[in-house]
Amino acid sequence: MKLYSLIGRGFWVVLIFGIIAGCTKGPSEPGKSGPGESASEKQELSIKVPESGSLADKVRSLWATTLPIIKNDAAAGLSDADYQARRLPLFSAWVTLQSQNASDPKTDEQIGRLIPRILELIDHLYGFPGTPAERRIKERQNKGRTDYLIADIEKQIQALPK
Numbered sequence: 545m546k547l548y549s550l551i552g553r554g555f556w557v558v559l560i561f562g563i564i565a566g567c568t569k570g571p572s573e574p575g576k577s578g579p580g581e582s583a584s585e586k587q588e589l590s591i592k593v594p595e596s597g598s599l600a601d602k603v604r605s606l607w608a609t610t611l612p613i614i615k616n617d618a619a620a621g622l623s624d625a626d627y628q629a630r631r632l633p634l635f636s637a638w639v640t641l642q643s644q645n646a647s648d649p650k651t652d653e654q655i656g657r658l659i660p661r662i663l664e665l666i667d668h669l670y671g672f673p674g675t676p677a678e679r680r681i682k683e684r685q686n687k688g689r690t691d692y693l694i695a696d697i698e699k700q701i702q703a704l705p706k
Contacts, residue, residue, distance in 0.1 A: 589613065589630055589633035589634065590633065591606075591609060591610060591613075591633045591634055591636070591637040592637065593606060593637050593640045593641050593644075594606060599641075599644065599645055599648065599652055599655055600652070600655065600704040600705055600706075602641060602644075603641065603655055603658065603659070603701065603704060604701060604704065606637060606638070606641060607662070607697070607701055610634055610637070610638075610662075611694070613634065614634070614665065614666070614669060614694070615694075617630060617669065617670070618669055618687070618690050624671065624677045624680055624681055624684075627669065627670045627671055627680070627684065628670065628671055628673065628680075630670060631666060631667075631670030631671065631673075634666050634670070635663065635666050635667075635670075638659055638662050638663055638666065639663070641659060642656075642659040642660070642663075645659065654700070654703070654704065654705075655704070657700075658697070658700045658701070658704075661693065661696065661697055661700065662697055664693060665690070665693040665694065665697060668683055668684070668686075668689060668690060668693060669684055669690060670684075671683070671684065
């Protein structure tokens with residue numbers, strides 16, 4: 545009985561402390577980052593998969609949207625944490641498009657090979673979660689690999705049916 549009572553009290557103490565701690569942070573002002581917030585959190589990416597057009601058109605459109613972001617981020621020299629924070633919107637958009645291709649009754653094999661290549665580029669530049677930071681940083685510094693992947697993807701995009 546005493547153990548149950550102690551556990552119950554501990555639960556309430558933790559709950560109340562959590563509520564108080566959560567309420568002490570004031571509202572953040574737009575355009576300003578607080579302690580622990582990175583530059584990437586100030587300017588979140590919003591990448592949308594095109595809703596209309598053929599799958600090839602959607603790939604071309606999404607690539608036209610993401611390529612400038614990838615090139616800018618590659619040249620920006622962000623921190624590893626910033627690269628990791630910026631990875632998800634790009635990766636998610638391409639995985640969504642990959643899923644659309646896979647669920648299409650006439651799956652396009654060319655696009656089926658292209659999208660994983662784009663995801664490889666995203667993982668190369670932004671880093672794969674779970675990989676040690678030192679390895680992500682070292683891979684990111686391989687500019688030749690980044691340029692090679694972009695050129696290869698560009699070639700494959702050009703070969704898509706119109």
